[in-house]
Amino acid sequence: MTFPDRKAAFEVNNSVTESSLLKFIGVDGFDVYNCSIPFDHNGKRYMYGRIEHRDDWARSWVRIFLETSPDEYTLVNDSMIYPLEDPYVSRIGDEIILGGTHVQYKKGEYKDFFSYFYKGNDLDNLYYFTTGPRNMKDVRLVQLKDKIGVFSRPRGKDILKKHGSESIIGYTEISDIMELSADVIRKARKIENIFDDEEWGGCNQCYNLDSGLIGVIGHKCYKEDRPGISDVLVYVNISFVFDPKAHKVLDEKIIAVRSSYPAGPAKKAYLIDCAFTTGIVMRDDGKVDLYSGLGDTKQGRAVIEYPFEGFGAITSPI
Secondary structure, rough: OOHHHHHHHHHHHOOOOOOOOEEEEOOOOOOOEEEOOEEEEEEEEEEEEEEOOOOOOOOOOEEEEEEEEEEEEEEEEOOEEEEEEEEEEEOOEEEEEEEEEEEEEEOOOOEEEEEEEEEEOOOOOHHHHOOOOOOOOEEEEEEEEOOOOEEOOEEEEEEEHHOOOOOOOOOEEOHHHHOHHHHHHHHOOOOOOOOOOOOEEEEEEEEEEOOOHHHHHHHEEEEEEEEOOEEEEEEEEEEEEEEEEEEEEEEEEEEEEEHHOOOOOOOHHHOOEEEEEEEEEEEEOOOEEEEEEEEEOOEEHHHEOOOOOOOOOEEOOO
């Protein structure tokens, strides 16, 4: 069955029974989307969010929000402004790692993008410490028992020509966070059997499991023509389990699609079916809250079953 067929079958049997749109206070006139997962720090819950005006593209920044009510986050006044898109967080050792995409312009025109990484314990004063490879998004880190797992996401014409898919995912390990570099990320070994021809995607949040496996919450994408709209970018929330010793994927599946969340606007018509995955947070009832950016304008939450059932429990939230 093709991935579009799998998506169609999932929508028919969509098991999501609870979902909502998050509310962001303190940023009137701007959209907040493609956020980090919520995370706890010093007794409070926070989320980094991408802030951008509806009419702008690749002109955004990242700031931190404090959870003030269920599904409600308030901008932390006077907090640092990070020149990033699509933030994500990991806890490596005793430090918070903030990553995101930094877009560069030359003479006012879009030129390149890079993954930037910040670290520290003061959420309002994280220190930049390294940069990923040119034009590579979706680099993700996970604290393992004795190592740090690093997932890469090369994409481009060379990848399409060599592999058939528009992107691939690679994996490698380092012993210390200061070993992270563009060269280390670039050399990560390809994980086979994730994307079919002309598909792309990547990891969004990775979790160490007590079985020694790694649980991955990610996204998979393809283009599809719709009545009156060509090249609709279809983004789907997926999960899979990665065996780092065998270097192979287990149990890849769809966990939510755009229609799993409440309706809302899209930044452009071709983004009407875009759910850019964030990650999951465990709930007291054994299920998980799945977070996702929606249409490049909103951030959503959906309640789903624990996606790594049978493969181990998450050892830490991030």
